[in-house]
Amino acid sequence: EDQVTQSPEALRLQEGESSSLNCSYTVSGLRGLFWYRQDPGKGPEFLFTLYSAGEEKEKERLKATLTKKESFLHITAPKPEDSATYLCAVQAAQGGSEKLVFGKGTKLTVNP
Amino acid sequence: NAGVMQNPRHLVRRRGQEARLRCSPMKGHSHVYWYRQLPEEGLKFMVYLQKENIIDESGMPKERFSAEFPKEGPSILRIQQVVRGDSAAYFCASSPDPGQMQFGPGTRLTVT
Numbered sequence: 001e002d003q004v005t006q007s008p009e010a011l012r013l014q015e016g017e018s019s020s021l022n023c024s025y026t027v028s029g030l031r032g033l034f035w036y037r038q039d040p041g042k043g044p045e046f047l048f049t050l051y052s053a054g055e056e057k058e059k060e061r062l063k064a065t066l067t068k069k070e071s072f073l074h075i076t077a078p079k080p081e082d083s084a085t086y087l088c089a090v091q092a093a094q095g096g097s098e099k100l101v102f103g104k105g106t107k108l109t110v111n112p
Numbered sequence: 113n114a115g116v117m118q119n120p121r122h123l124v125r126r127r128g129q130e131a132r133l134r135c136s137p138m139k140g141h142s143h144v145y146w147y148r149q150l151p152e153e154g155l156k157f158m159v160y161l162q163k164e165n166i167i168d169e170s171g172m173p174k175e176r177f178s179a180e181f182p183k184e185g186p187s188i189l190r191i192q193q194v195v196r197g198d199s200a201a202y203f204c205a206s207s208p209d210p211g212q213m214q215f216g217p218g219t220r221l222t223v224t
Contacts (some may be wrong), residue, residue, distance in 0.1 A: 004154075036215075043116075043203050043215035044155070087155065097168045098143070099157035100213065 002027045006088050006103035013078055013110050021073040021106045025087030029095040033071050034100060038085045047073075048100050049084075078110045114138070116206050116216035124222045125194045133189040133219045137206030144187045146179060146215060149201040161187060194223045 005024045013019055025033065032051050036044035048057045050066040057064050061082065063074040073086055085107045089100040117136040125131050137144050146158040157171040161181035172179065176194075181187040191198055201220050205213035 034212075043205075043217045046212065046214060049212055089155075097170065098160050099145070099168060099171065100147075100155075101157070102147075102155040104152075104154040 002090060002092055002101045004088055004090055004101055004103035006106050007024045007088075008106060009104070010107045011109070013075075013108070015079055015110055015112050016077045018074070018076045020075070021086055021088075021101060021108070023071040024069060024071070025071070025088075026069075027092050027101070029093035031091045032091045033066055034091070035071070035073055036087040036089065038087055038105065042070045044087055075108070078108075078109045080112050083108055083110045089094070115140075116204055116214055118202075118204050118219050119214040120219060121217060122220050122222070124224060127192050127195055131191040131198070132192050133191075133202050133204075133221070135187040135189070135204030135206075135216060137187070137204075137215055138208075141206035141208050141214075143207045143209065143222055144181050145205045145207075146187075146189050147203045147205065147215075149202055149203060151200075155203065158166075158189070191221075194221075196223050199223045 003026045007022045032049050034049050035047040038044045048064040053068045055066050061076050065072045085105040087105045089102040091100050119134050144161045147155045149155050159179045160168040160174050178190045178193045199222050201218045202216050203218045205215045207213045
């Protein structure tokens, strides 16, 4: 069964304090790994898709990386507006299903 | 270009009533997905539809739940005879082809 585990569950940072969020996964053939951001009371907002080990993508203060077993979301010099829950999801290449399997997320709080 | 639209945003039903959740995908998107988010839980896949076809319903409870995506009009997720355990946020996502999904704002269902 495909599984995604995110750590830590919650993370508090001071503004400007860089850190990383972890997403470990087991999947029967990876088609893609996805990162989303979710604000309270809203739907997930797409951030990145990674397809193969070694791939990296960046967007403003966020950088996502991928290995064969895990992905990291690096946050450089975060600001209070980066506070949100960050969700990781995998899509399996086998079985013909397009569904995403999500982790429970990491709740990030950035204090000014 | 409007995003994925869901209505209602909040829905209150008494036990035993029916709940109908609507989702209008982004223009040009023919793939629709429904996910459920329980409190303190991750997003869970329910069903994947294309116009007039259910492609994957492996995440749908066997009873009381049904989904459709007619040729004309929005996708509908229908829950019959709701119970308290159905209280959750229900998210719809759409994509132009299998893969990257854009999520809607969700419908928060409360069963009293």
